[in-house]
Amino acid sequence: MWCTLEPDTDLRTVFDVFELPGAYRVGPFELTGVLLPHYVPNVGVRLQAGEVALAYTGDTGPDPLLATLGRDADVYIVDATDREAELLQPDRNLLTATEAGYWATRAGARRLLLTHFWPGNDREKAAAEARSVFDGEVIIAEEDLDIPLPAH
Template structure:
């Protein structure tokens, strides 16, 4: 089984019935998490009821991408105190941000920190984190195994590194915040769905999944706008959606 499941798709804060950024990757029994924003941990535990996770990747320290990592910390620290430390790949600011929620306990007691950007061997994957522009350090992440690549932008403004990150990816998960006035801002730290389509096309990705939808935005319109630029299959991240990786007709 090689698949990715959407845990959350909202940007900034959750909409009713949804969660913020998060994805669960199943790869022949290896379990990797990409981001754990608001309300993603209960969905993760529904997906993996035993709570077993092999590695976690957090793209950046904004709470809509990392705050439920603190819940996972507490589950491990208090519920599984004798277990091995969990490999965590993230920019250094993530644990510094979450440390304010638990100042009397060292988060490194649970997490084995590996800083991003950088490249690592993680279970079956070659993992690469590339720096992308955002309000805080953000590491777009690419995992690859057996010639199949999954890429995820985290939060980013338009940047040539997106083409490198998503190069020939089977699935490129790209933020499409579509926040009002975004294209008129002097410094670009978020993207539109149209821009997501542009960069996925430049990357040569096979499929594009839009995520990080600003609450209240019409997702069908975002998919349509991205489709004009991308030309290939465009999906909207929806909580509970599972995409099989590496199959030509999934």
């Protein structure tokens, strides 16, 4: 199913459309999308230009591909929902902050940006839990956050 933002415009006439998962060259970037577990289709995305890399998990459960997606990323944006009921599910669809830190460590990421917090969760506690297993900088997603990327 294809949807548009405007009822009279097919976005394929304005943009190049790339099917995900997959790997593509988009301007100066290598864009890679990998299928990750969630209750609806979810593709984690990695953008890389030269040695600078940014990776984003979207909503996901634990999966070994998380280490590949975030490999050596300058910023790894990871779901840290910390939804207690999720831990009881046999097929997990969300991560905890500790798991976010674990996968960032496995990936060798330089910085971890925690996102997708469950309403009411303590974000500082989530950051502390991520830091317990990740030695790099842990950042909490917030509105208007600006994170400079290095010029390798």
